[in-house]
Amino acid sequence: MSQENQKQMASFIGKLFRDHFGKGPESVYVSQHHHFLTIYLQNFISPTEKVLLSQGQTTTIEHTRDILMKSLIPETKAYIKYLTGTEYTHFYYDWSLDNKTGLIAASPLDLDLTEGRSEDYEGKEALEKEIDAMSHVVQKSPESIYSFFLNPRTLVVIRRGILIRIEKELIRQGHQEILALTKRKLEKEYLHNNPRFSSILKAQIMDIFVDWNFLYDYSVIIFILKTH
Incomplete structure (x- = not known):
């Protein structure tokens, strides 16, 4: 993925999250190596989530985000294929609510894991x-x-x-x-x-x-x- 494609991917993710969560991440960093791709989100938490977090309702936040991510992954998958021409099938995501950060990772079905092992x-x-x-x-x-x-x-x-x-x-x-x-x-x-x-x-x-x-x-x- 070229730097220009990384910028386009970051812009797409920022807009996608704003549209679905009401507030998008302040920064989005896209990286790719061995066809393994990560999207790192910074300063990402909505006003409602801030209230829930202050009350210790982390499970509620994670459950809600899981529901929303199920609808975001297909759009993200399609856009990655549009940019790279590669079909990414495995998607992972997690949040660090205290740090207001998140990460989405993706890889193709046929990712050769042994390739990275040589490094x-x-x-x-x-x-x-x-x-x-x-x-x-x-x-x-x-x-x-x-x-x-x-x-x-x-x-x-x-x-x-x-x-x-x-x-x-x-x-x-x-x-x-x-x-x-x-x-x-x-x-x-x-x-x-x-x-x-x-x-x-x-x-x-x-x-x-x-x-x-x-x-x-x-x-x-x-x-x-x-x-x-």
Whole structure:
């Protein structure tokens, strides 16, 4: 995706969110590497959500946003294909309400995860071991972990094969949303409270986003780092 296409994508997302949420993000940053795409939103929270947040109603905000995102993803998917000519099929999203930020990630169905694995970075092995340990505590160790830098401030970690039998049964019974909200809360507590990640990456972590594709048993963790 060229810089011009990134600007067009950012403009499209800003307008799309204003139209549906009543207030759009102040800033939108689009990045792409290995056909993996992220859209990072800053200063994104509506006046109504501010009130709900002050009352501790984070679950209400996340539930409402989930409903709205279900209608926004098809439009976003179509626009990405228009700009890039690539069919993006896997979409992930998460919010950091305290930071007023959000992130949307997307990848094609045939994304070659092993491509990113060949790109080493300092601390890669240690970070993936920490991710494996955290996953083991919350559910189980992933069958595989891939990680790569999308850009100097965005680290992508993709886990495959982490669902346990009881989670698969909850999904089969249609409880995907409550499962995602619960898993996200647990995992982000471990991720945010583990000082090893900042130490390994030698950078301050500004945001952490987590989401799942239950159908394919994939999970994406994205670290946003503070760059000097």
